[in-house]
Amino acid sequence: MRKNFLSRLFAHSKPAGIACILFIFVYALLLYKKMDMALFPLNAMFAYERPNDKPVTGYRLWVNDQPADYTKYPYWKKDLMETSLSVYARFHENSHTTFLRSYFDQKKSDWLWAGRWQERLIPATSGIGLWPVWYARKAGLEAGPGASFRLVKYDMSWASGRPIVSDSIIIYQSDISRK
Amino acid sequence: MISESAYHRMVFGMLFCEWLIIWIPGAGFSGLAGNGFFSLGVDPLAWLPFVTGFPQWLTGHAWVCLLSDAFIAVGILVALISPMRSGWGKGMMLACLLWYLTITAYLGHRNFQTGIFLVWYPYIFAKQQSKQMAWEALRYFVLFFYFSAAVFKIWEGQWLQPQHMSNILKAQFIPYYLEGQSGLRLSVNQFLANRPGLGALLFNLSVLAELLPVLGFFTRRYDKLIGFGLIAFHLANWFLMDIAPIGQLSLLILFFIRKIPFQQPVSDEHKTHIL
Numbered sequence: 001m002r003k004n005f006l007s008r009l010f011a012h013s014k015p016a017g018i019a020c021i022l023f024i025f026v027y028a029l030l031l032y033k034k035m036d037m038a039l040f041p042l043n044a045m046f047a048y049e050r051p052n053d054k055p056v057t058g059y060r061l062w063v064n065d066q067p068a069d070y071t072k073y074p075y076w077k078k079d080l081m082e083t084s085l086s087v088y089a090r091f092h093e094n095s096h097t098t099f100l101r102s103y104f105d106q107k108k109s110d111w112l113w114a115g116r117w118q119e120r121l122i123p124a125t126s127g128i129g130l131w132p133v134w135y136a137r138k139a140g141l142e143a144g145p146g147a148s149f150r151l152v153k154y155d156m157s158w159a160s161g162r163p164i165v166s167d168s169i170i171i172y173q174s175d176i177s178r179k
Numbered sequence: 180m181i182s183e184s185a186y187h188r189m190v191f192g193m194l195f196c197e198w199l200i201i202w203i204p205g206a207g208f209s210g211l212a213g214n215g216f217f218s219l220g221v222d223p224l225a226w227l228p229f230v231t232g233f234p235q236w237l238t239g240h241a242w243v244c245l246l247s248d249a250f251i252a253v254g255i256l257v258a259l260i261s262p263m264r265s266g267w268g269k270g271m272m273l274a275c276l277l278w279y280l281t282i283t284a285y286l287g288h289r290n291f292q293t294g295i296f297l298v299w300y301p302y303i304f305a306k307q308q309s310k311q312m313a314w315e316a317l318r319y320f321v322l323f324f325y326f327s328a329a330v331f332k333i334w335e336g337q338w339l340q341p342q343h344m345s346n347i348l349k350a351q352f353i354p355y356y357l358e359g360q361s362g363l364r365l366s367v368n369q370f371l372a373n374r375p376g377l378g379a380l381l382f383n384l385s386v387l388a389e390l391l392p393v394l395g396f397f398t399r400r401y402d403k404l405i406g407f408g409l410i411a412f413h414l415a416n417w418f419l420m421d422i423a424p425i426g427q428l429s430l431l432i433l434f435f436i437r438k439i440p441f442q443q444p445v446s447d448e449h450k451t452h453i454l
Contacts, residue, residue, distance in 0.1 A: 005319065009312055016309075020316065031327070035221070043324055047331035050346035058353035069358045075423040076206035080286055082354055087218045087287025098218045099287075117230045127215020127235070134214040138205065154357060158349050161373050163356045 055155035055166055059089040061135055062150040068139035081138055088131055089151055092172045098122055132174070149174050180403060180437035187440070191259035193429040194298060198252055200425050201295075207251075208237060208244035208278060211285050215239070218287035225280050234281040250274065258302065268302030275299060279426075292426025297321075301441065310441035318433050322392040325409060329389035338386050344378035345371070351420050364418060371419070381419070388412035399439075406434025 003011075010017035061068040070081040091098055097105075101122050132151075136143035143149075151172035156163040181189060201207055215238070219225055228234050237243055254271045258264070275296035283289050301314040337343045352368045371378050388408040394401045409431055413424035424431075 005312075005315055009316070012308055012312055016312065043328040044331045045328065046347055047328070047335045047337060049335070049337065049340070050343060050350070052342055052346050056350045056353055058357045060354075060357055067358070071355045071358050071360055074200070074204040075417075075421075076201050076425060077204040077210065078354075078421075079288075079290070079423075080206045080210065080282070083286045083288035084214075084216070088216055091216070091218065100219045100221070103221055117226070120230050120232055120235075121219050121226055123216050123218075124235070127217075129215070130213060131216040137213070138210070156353055156356065158372065162369050163349065163353065165357075 055157045056163065058154045058156055059085050060152050060154065061085060061132065061139075062152065063132070063136040063139070063141045063143050064147055065150075066141055068136055068141055070139055077138070081135065084131075085135065085151075088135075089153060089171055091128070092151065093153070096128075181432075181435055182437060183440045183442075186432065186436045187262040188259065189432050189435075190298060190429050191255055191262060193432060194295070195252070195255045195259060197295065197425050197429055198255055202248050202252065206282065207248035208281065209241065209248050211238045211281065212241035212244040213238070214285055217284040219284050220289060225284060228277055228280050229284065234277070234284065237281070238285070247274070247278075251278065262302060265303055265305040268299050268304075272296055272299035272303055290422075290426070292424070294427040294430030298430045307441050311439060314433070314440055317430075319396070321430060321433065322395040322405075325389045325392045329386050332382075332386050332389075338383050341375045341379040344382035345373075345375040347382075348372040348378060348419070364421075367419065381415075385412055385415070395434075402434040402436075406431055409434070 006017065006020065009020055068081075070078055073081070087099075094102065101118075104118055132149040133143045133147070136147070136149075149172070150170055153169050153171050154165050155167040157166040158164075198207075202209070204210075215235075217229075217234075219229060237247065251271070251274055254267070254274060257267060258271060261267075279293065279296050297317060297320075300317050301310045304310045304313055332338055348368055349372050352365055355365055371381070388411065391401070391405050391408045395405050410424075410428070413427065413431075416422045417424060
C-alpha cells in the first residue's frame with residue numbers, strides 16, 4: 001500500500017518533513033488569527049460581507065484637464081493602473097499615510113523588529129511626487145513641466161439598473177514644475 | 180492527460196506566454212520604472228526585498244528594469260529547453276518572486292497569481308526524488324489554496340446571501356463606467372447585478388469549483404476534473420469580474436499530467452545539467 005505524502009516526505013528527508021509540518025502549523029495559526037493576507041494571500045477574497053447601503057467609489061486622474069483613462073489597455077496594465085490609482089488616492093485621503101505606516105502607528109511601532117526598518121518600507125517623499133507623472137505617461141498622456149493634476153473621487157450609486165455618479169470630490173490637485 | 184516531457188514543455192511554454200502578456204503591455208519591471216510610490220501590506224514576506232532597498236533602486240533605473248524583464252523571458256526559454264537545471268530553477272524562482280513582490284507592492288494590491296513563481300518550486304531541487312516530493316507538495320498546496328477559498332466563503336455565510344454577488348458585481352467595473360465604456364461585458368455586468376438570484380447561483384457555482392480540489396487530497400483520479408473546474412472558474416472570473424488568470428495558468432497544468440513527474444531516472448542529456 002502506498003504511504004501517505006507526509007510519511008514518504010519524512011522517509012525522504014527529515015528536515016523537509018519538519019519544514020512541511022511547520023508550514024502547516026504556521027499557516028493554520030495565521031488563518032486562526034484571521035491573518036488571511038499573510039504568506040499566500042487572497043484565498044479569503046470575496047468571502048466577507050459587502051455593504052449594500054454605501055455607494056461604490058471610483059477614482060480618476062485628470063492630467064491638464066484630460067482624463068487619464070486605462071480600461072482600454074490589456075489586463076495587467078489595466079490592473080496596475082486601477083489599483084495603483086486607488087491606493088494613491090487613499091494615501092491622500094488618509095493624510096498622506098500608507099497602509100503600512102498606519103499599521104505600524106497602530107502597533108506603536110515596536111512590533112517585532114520592523115520598527116528599525118520602517119523607513120525603507122514606506123515610499124520616499126521624492127518618489128511619491130513622481131507618481132502622477134509616471135501614471136500620466138502610462139495612460140499615454142504628456143505630463144511635462146507645468147502639468148496640472150487633479151485626482152477626483154466619485155461615488156457611484158446603482159440607479160435605473162446601472163451605476164451613476166452620485167457625488168464627486170477633488171482629493172488632490174497640483175501643478176508641478178519639473179526641471 | 181499529458182506525458183511528463185509534454186508537461187515540462189507546456190508549463191514553461193505557458194509561463195513564457197504569461198510573461199509576455201505581463202511584460203509587453205507594460206506590467207513587467209520596466210513598466211514600473213519611474214514610479215516611486217508603493218504600498219506594502221502586513222505580510223513580512225513582502226517586506227524582505229524592500230528592506231534591502233533593491234526594488235526601490237530597480238524602479239529608479241529604467242535600463243536595469245528592461246534587462247531584468249529580458250532576463251526573466253530568456254530564463255523561461257532556457258527552462259523550456261532544459262528544465263532540469265536546479266541552479267537555474269532557484270535563480271528563476273527568486274527572480275519571479277522578486278517581480279511578484281515588487282508589482283504587488285507598487286499595485287498596492289495582492290493578486291492571486293502566485294503561480295508565476297510557485298511553478299518553479301519543483302525545479303529548484305537537484306535530486307529527482309526531491310523534485311518529485313516538491314511537485315507533490317506544490318500540488319497539495321494548490322489544492323489547499325482553492326479549497327480554503329471555498330471554506331472561507333462557506334464559513335462566512337456568504338453563499339447563503341443572495342445579494343452578496345450582486346454587491347460584488349456592482350463594484351467590479353466602476354472604472355469602465357466612469358470612462359463611459361459600453362459593450363458585452365458591461366451589459367452582462369448590469370444584467371447580473373440586477374438579478375441577485377442569478378448572481379447567487381454563479382457565486383455558488385464558483386464555490387463548488389473551489390470545493391472540488393478537496394477530492395485531490397485523497398486521489399489523483401479526479402485531477403483533470405479539478406483542473407478543468409479551476410480553469411473554468413478563472414475564465415469566468417476574467418469575463419464577469421475582470422480578474423484575469425495570467426500568472427496562474429502554468430501552475431494549473433499540474434492537474435493534467437498522467438503520472439507524477441520526476442519519477443523516471445534522469446536521461447543522459449539532462450544529467451549534465453544537474454548541479
